[in-house]
Amino acid sequence: MNTNVEQSNIPSFIDPHEVGAWGMYLRQVDRTAPYLGSLTRWADTLRHPKRILIVDIPIRLDNGTVTHFEGYRVQHNVSRGPGKGGVRFHPQVSLPEVMALAAWMSTKCAVVNLPFGGAKGGVRIDPRKYSMAELERVTRRYTSEIIQVIGPEQDIPAPDVNTNAQVMSWMMDTYSISKGYSVKAAVTGKPVALGGSLGRVEATGRGIYVIATEAVKTFGMQLKGARIAIQGFGNVGGTAARLFQEAGAKVIAIYDQTGIVYDEQGLDVKALLNYAHEHGGGVKGAPGVTTLKPKEFWSLKTDILIPAALEGQITKDNAGLIRAKLVIEGANGPTTPEADDVLAENGIPVVPDVLANAGGVTVSYFEWVQDLESFFWDENTINHRLEDVMRSAYKAVTQSAAEHHVSLRTAAFILGCTRILEAREVRGLYP
Ligand code: GLU
Helix, strand or coil: CCCCCCHHHCCCCCCHHHCHHHHHHHHHHHHHHHHCHHHHHHHHHHHCCCEEEEEEEEEECCCCCEEEEEEEEEEEECCCCCEEEEEEEECCCCHHHHHHHHHHHHHHHHHCCCCCCEEEEEEECCHHHCCHHHHHHHHHHHHHHHCCCCECCCEEEEECCCCCHHHHHHHHHHHHHHHCCCCHHHCCCCCHHHCCCCCCCCHHHHHHHHHHHHHHHHCCCCCCCCEEEEECCCHHHHHHHHHHHHCCCEEEEEEECCEEEECCCCCCHHHHHHHHHHCCCCCCCCCCCEECCHHHHHHCCCCEEEECCCCCCECCCCHHHCCCCEEECCCCCCECHHHHHHHHHCCCCEECHHHHCCHHHHHHHHHHHHHHHCCCCCHHHHHHHHHHHHHHHHHHHHHHHHHHCCCHHHHHHHHHHHHHHHHHHHHCCCC
């Protein structure tokens, strides 16, 4: 990943050679700044996260020994409202990564015009190596360590990679115990039984699907019969794959952390989801499919390629292989700025993460609103409102791209950063 960024935008405690995803985000801001007009003078706000918390999480393991994990919560910007963003459990979680993910949340919430800032959390842990009881203790201790900076008015966590409704329940419970009463709006992505929203689990995948229905119109394509390849088969990639298949598209390849499966005629997504569910979450070993190597996956001739796993997957090394007609980003930060340039040169449009995967946080917003009002909506209402939000954001981003003659990513950044900096400017500088 690129390390060619302004030294002053890298906090002193981060090794400039290990700047990772934060470097990607800074490059994206640099590409946006020339289009911000008079707000450019506030652009440095975007390059400096508001608050960074690093916590130690000591846990007693089931075998009686004690081990320590490192946890983070970063609030990138809160000019437009409380911080909002998920919590990730992953062995490679790092501070620069969480900083970038928090910044992408600020941008995303502003692109779809939610009254939130951006935040993100993470614990450096491989959750597959620990029991449920150990993961519960990690979650509760992590929540307790960041409790001073979170809350319904301050910063609202949610699920992300390797966290789910159960983890959110433990977070909500830990937060509520510290207050002495139930605080449903403290966390989103909870089970419905605990004040979670209908439609939240599939919201990110559904949002990608809605964006795809719009994007195919823009680029003169059709979803029916479209050949789709997806990297990631978790909550986001798995739901999107199912919705695409239900709409008559052909999901020809799926690439998850266990392997890659391929069928020229289209995979049976439901059977694969069942298989993955029964075999520890992965597609490896699924019957009746061909397996591919990563290089072969990226080179597939497809209509739509959907990276829905982790950041930094499409780089200058594999971007040149891509022969999709359209890339829609389900993950956060899957495409590096260098890869963006290669795809642009090859005429492949990219619908960026901060627009395409905003369905999850949008229904998180609906969940927060429902919890604050203790008045719950039916699933139809939620899905319709989600579609409205995604469609208007898509329209606004494509208009911004046409107006400024820029990529959809830069257009989305112009829209999001303008909203953030307008709020920042009218609030003024304290003191
Ligand atoms: N983790 C999701 C994202 O990256 C959802 C965040 C949320 O719902 O707050 O957008």
